[in-house]
Amino acid sequence: MxxxxxxxxxxxxxxxxxxxxxxxxxxxxxxxxxxxxPDISWTPDPSVLNDYPDDRYEALKEVIGRTFGRDAAEVAVGNGSIELIRAFCSAMLGPGDAACITPPTFAEYEMAVLLAGARCTDESNEAAVRFLCNPNNPTGAFHTRPEVLRLLAATAEQGAYLFLDEAFIELSDPRQSLADVSHENLFVLRSLTKSFAVPGIRFGYGFGTPELIERVETVRLPWTVNTFAESFAIEAFRNYDTxxxxxxxxxxxxxxxxxxxxxxxxxxxxxxxxxxxxxxxxxxxxxxxxxxxxxxxxxxxxxxxxxxxxxxxxxxxxxxxxxxxxxxxxxx
CATH class of the missing domain: 3.90.1150.10 (Aspartate Aminotransferase, domain 1)
Incomplete structure (x- = not known):
């Protein structure tokens, strides 16, 4: 059907x-x-287009891992943050599952949940996944690191996952981020292209335990991060502090x-x-x-x-x- x-x-x-x-x-x-x-001294090298990207993105993940104090096996990459939202939902949700989404917020959470065959709810106690956008889009509501850690603990106690979208935190207050937190019930999403003003490149990344990342990467389509995006991202992370x-x-x-x-x-x-x-x-x-x-x-x-x-x-x-x-x- x-x-x-x-x-x-x-x-x-x-x-x-x-x-x-x-x-x-x-x-x-x-x-x-x-x-x-930031002013990134990056010039596309057309010769890199002659080969497929390395679909494991080992060099890219090593750079991201060093930037955030995470192991490369704890890093996922995608063609923009939306690809990772959909890959996560496809890997972690299915028919009969529910995801807790509190509107108004980014509409792609709902889309990804529905495409995975699950349903949306505003009741956190019946959800397999709870979404939090921090800072929230479009309201700008912002939670401190201690507040998000308490929410993570409560979510994990229910046996659910916290999907934490930090796409705008780099332009807000990254001290409140949970990108450095390794927890089996946590996935942290980031976007490079907003903060470095290159939305046309499309590059998103995320953090989780190696087991969770493996599930997300298995669902993600191969070679979705093109070689230009990979090359720019590596250079941008080298200038991340700027x-x-x-x-x-x-x-x-x-x-x-x-x-x-x-x-x-x-x-x-x-x-x-x-x-x-x-x-x-x-x-x-x-x-x-x-x-x-x-x-x-x-x-x-x-x-x-x-x-x-x-x-x-x-x-x-x-x-x-x-x-x-x-x-x-x-x-x-």
Whole structure:
């Protein structure tokens, strides 16, 4: 019997789609990309395309392991973080299982659970997997390391796994990360491409016990991390510490944006990373369309179940100033 598939999820970062439809140059505030990425001296070497990638990605995993104090056998890699979300769910969930997801949050958790044949619930005591996005997308809600450790202990006591998505923690407060924690009931997901501003490369990675990683890697399609992505990732991890400067600049601009939002009478969730969830006093789709006429693209949050909210990325000061000017012109 053919499986009834769920509807595809909506995402931000559709600036190329808009450009192909005559929108011209847009400032993309819909994708949460580091506006102050480290300067990586990397030039693609076309000769690496002559061979298949090493599907074990041994050199890449060694570099990631050294960066985070983990063994290479505790590292998984994928073509963006979404591939690892789906691989994890395919490996760990099946018909009859449930996963605990607390909305609003990243829609791909639900998609991956449903594609694995499992169901979603908001009851943690009946779940085989509990998802936590930290910082959460789109709200920016952020849990400290002690809070997440307590949640991990409670989840493990129920015999469940904690899937901890830290895709934005590198641009927030990495001191709160659990990337260095090895626990049989924990999988930690990360994304390199957001923090180094190369979303077109597509590269995600994660941490777990060797046994858990082996299951995830068995499900993952072979050769999904291409040789250009592997080469860039290795160079980026060698410059990983330089992200501190990015965090400092983002924090300053985030504060400036919040002050200006408050000055416009807009309410927003307390932000913790490089994006802000903003409540707007009008139909979201109307505001989004008005902003497009000012060459500003923001994230329409109706797909998160938030019909009166937009999410805006933190960009450079001049770009943020243009966003505020456009909001002033577009709000009632």
């Amino acid at each position: 053919r499986q009834n598939l769920p509807e595809r999820m909506e995402h931000g970062g559709r600036v190329r789609w808009h450009r192909t439809r005559g929108r011209g140059e847009l400032l993309d505030f819909s994708a949460n990309i580091n506006p102050y990425p 992200l501190e400067e990015s965090r400092e600049k983002i924090a300053r601009e985030r504060g400036w944006l919040c002050d200006r939002m408050a000055g416009l009478g807009l309410a927003y969730e307390p932000p913790s990373a490089n994006y802000i969830l903003v409540e707007v006093p009008m139909e979201t789709e109307v505001l989004v369309e008005r902003l497009l006429r000012h060459d500003i693209l923001v994230r329409d949050c109706r797909s998160f179940g938030l019909p009166r909210h937009i999410r805006v990325a933190v960009r450079t000061h001049e770009e943020n100033r243009q966003l505020i000017e456009a909001l002033e012109a577009c709000l009632p």
